[in-house]
Amino acid sequence: MKRRVVVTGLGAVTPIGNNVEDFWRNAKRGTCGIDFISSFDIKDSKVKLAAEVKDFKPEDFLSKKQVLRLDRFCQIGIVAAKEAYEDAGLNCIDIDKNRLGVIMGNGVGGINTVTQEMLNLQKGGMNMVSPLLIPKSLPNILTGSISIEFGAKGISNAIITACAAGTNAIGEAYKAIQYQDADVVICGGSEACINPLMIAGFTNLNALSFKSDKMRASIPFDREREGFVLGEGAGVLILEDYKHALDRNAKIYAEVTGYGYTCDAYHLTAPHPSGEGAKRAMKLAIDNGSINLKDISYINAHGTSTLLNDRCETEAIKNVFGDYAYSIPISSTKSMIGHLQGASGAVEALVCIKSIEDEYVHGTIGYKVKDEDCDLDYVPNEGRVHKIKYAMSNSFGFGGHNTSVVFKKM
Amino acid sequence: MVFDEVKKIIINVMGLCEDEVLLKSHLYDELDADSLDISQIVLALDNKYNIDIENDQIVKFKTVEDIVRYVEGLLR
Known part of the structure; x- marks a missing residue:
C-alpha cells in the first residue's frame, strides 16, 4: 500500500534572502533580487544582470575544511539543508539513519571549480590542476556531502534533469517514501553557476535577457520578455512518511499528493x-x-x-x-x-x-x-x-x- | 628550510593555524588529515621543489616529519 507523504521542513538560500523567513517575507513584498553581476567583470559581457545570493558567508555555517573543499553550489545546498533539517526538528531526535535518504538535483555541478582548474591547466600545465577538481565538481557531491553532514545512510540519488532537477528530486523523494524505501528524505536542489563561462554559453544560445533595467529583465509572460536572468541558490524540503511525522509530533506544512x-x-x-x-x-x-x-x-x-x-x-x-x-x-x-x-x-x-x-x-x-x-x-x-x-x-x-x-x- | 615549506603548505591546504602544525605532529591522529589533504600536500610539494613523490611513498607518510625527511632526501 502506498504511504502518505508530508512536508515537515524547509530551507532556502536565495537572491532575496538566505533563509526561508527572509526569502518569503521579501517574496511577498515583491522584492527584486536581480542586480549587476558582482562576481566577475562584466565589461565585455552583453549580459549585465544576474540574481546573485548576497552576503553569504559559508564560514558562518560550515567548517574550515568544508569551505575549502566544497564548490559554492554545495556550500549553499548544505546551508539550506541544515535549515530544513533543523526546521523539521530532526536535529533534536534520534531517527533511524538507515531510513533517512538524500535526493538532490542540480544542473551543472561545480562548474566554478571546473572553470578555475581549466585556467590553471592552461597557465601552468597538468601539475597545476588541484586534486579537488573531481570531488568539488561532481554533480552528485551535493547529495554526498549532505549525507555526510547528517549521517544519512538510506537511499541516495542525484538528479540531473537541468532546470527540472529540483522538482524531480522532490518527486523521487515522494515516491521513495510512498513505496517504503525511506521514512524521511532530504530533497531539493542547489545551483551556483554565475560565471563568465556559463553567462557566455547562455548568451550565445540567445537564452538570456540583455536588458540592464533590473525590473524589466526577468519579466515572465510579458510581451517584451526576451530571455531569462541567471540566478543562484538552493531550496531544500524534508519529506516524511505521514505516520512517522505524526508519531514524533512534527509540524506538518503540507502533503505531497502528485508527481508527473x-x-x-x-x-x-x-x-x-x-x-x-x-x-x-x-x-x-x-x-x-x-x-x-x-x-x-x-x-x-x-x-x-x-x-x-x-x-x-x-x-x-x-x-x-x-x-x-x-x-x-x-x-x-x-x-x-x-x-x-x-x-x-x-x-x-x-x-x-x-x-x-x-x-x-x-x-x-x-x-x-x-x-x-x-x-x-x-x-x-x-x-x-x-x-x-x-x-x-x-x-x-x-x-x-x-x-x-x-x-x-x- | 623544508619544514617551513611543508608547514606552510599544510596550513594552506587544511585551513589550520600556525601553532597546530609541529614537526612531530601525526598527520591523521593529530591533524585529522585524510587522503584528499595528502594528495594536495604532495602535489604542492612536487610543484614547489620540482620533484615527483611516488604513490607508494605517499601511504607511508604518518607524521609531518616523515614528509620533511623524505623531501630532504630527494633534494640531496
Whole structure:
C-alpha cells in the first residue's frame, strides 16, 4: 500500500534572502533580487544582470575544511539543508539513519571549480590542476556531502534533469517514501553557476535577457520578455512518511499528493510548441493524487521569461484546465530571483508550500505589457490573499524534461 | 628550510593555524588529515621543489616529519 507523504521542513538560500523567513517575507513584498553581476567583470559581457545570493558567508555555517573543499553550489545546498533539517526538528531526535535518504538535483555541478582548474591547466600545465577538481565538481557531491553532514545512510540519488532537477528530486523523494524505501528524505536542489563561462554559453544560445533595467529583465509572460536572468541558490524540503511525522509530533506544512514527469522527445533546448509534454506532466501529477482539476487553486509556473517557455507553458496550462485556467492565480518566482536552474523547482515548491500555509500568493513583478498568447492570471506585480487547497509547481528543463508536483493543504 | 615549506603548505591546504602544525605532529591522529589533504600536500610539494613523490611513498607518510625527511632526501 502506498504511504502518505508530508512536508515537515524547509530551507532556502536565495537572491532575496538566505533563509526561508527572509526569502518569503521579501517574496511577498515583491522584492527584486536581480542586480549587476558582482562576481566577475562584466565589461565585455552583453549580459549585465544576474540574481546573485548576497552576503553569504559559508564560514558562518560550515567548517574550515568544508569551505575549502566544497564548490559554492554545495556550500549553499548544505546551508539550506541544515535549515530544513533543523526546521523539521530532526536535529533534536534520534531517527533511524538507515531510513533517512538524500535526493538532490542540480544542473551543472561545480562548474566554478571546473572553470578555475581549466585556467590553471592552461597557465601552468597538468601539475597545476588541484586534486579537488573531481570531488568539488561532481554533480552528485551535493547529495554526498549532505549525507555526510547528517549521517544519512538510506537511499541516495542525484538528479540531473537541468532546470527540472529540483522538482524531480522532490518527486523521487515522494515516491521513495510512498513505496517504503525511506521514512524521511532530504530533497531539493542547489545551483551556483554565475560565471563568465556559463553567462557566455547562455548568451550565445540567445537564452538570456540583455536588458540592464533590473525590473524589466526577468519579466515572465510579458510581451517584451526576451530571455531569462541567471540566478543562484538552493531550496531544500524534508519529506516524511505521514505516520512517522505524526508519531514524533512534527509540524506538518503540507502533503505531497502528485508527481508527473515526461519528456518532449523533440529538441535539445526548445520546448514542444504545443506544450504537449508539459500538459501530460501536469495531468499525470493531478491524476496521480486522484484529485479534480478544479482542486488546483494555485500554480507556480516555470515562467522563465523566455519567448518560448512562457507561451508553451500557457498553452499547456490551458490544455489541461480548459476555461478554468483563467481562474487560477499563476505566479513566477523567477520574476524576483531569476532562474536558479537545477534549484529553481525546489525553491518554487517551497513557495507553493508557504503560499498554502500563509494563504497568500506572491506577484509576478515587473509585469507591464500584455501578450496575446499569455492571457492567464499571472498575479501581475502585486501579491494577494488567496486560500489554496492544492498548489502545483511546474519545472521544465533542456533535454525536454517536464515535471510537475502537487501539494495539498493539510 | 623544508619544514617551513611543508608547514606552510599544510596550513594552506587544511585551513589550520600556525601553532597546530609541529614537526612531530601525526598527520591523521593529530591533524585529522585524510587522503584528499595528502594528495594536495604532495602535489604542492612536487610543484614547489620540482620533484615527483611516488604513490607508494605517499601511504607511508604518518607524521609531518616523515614528509620533511623524505623531501630532504630527494633534494640531496
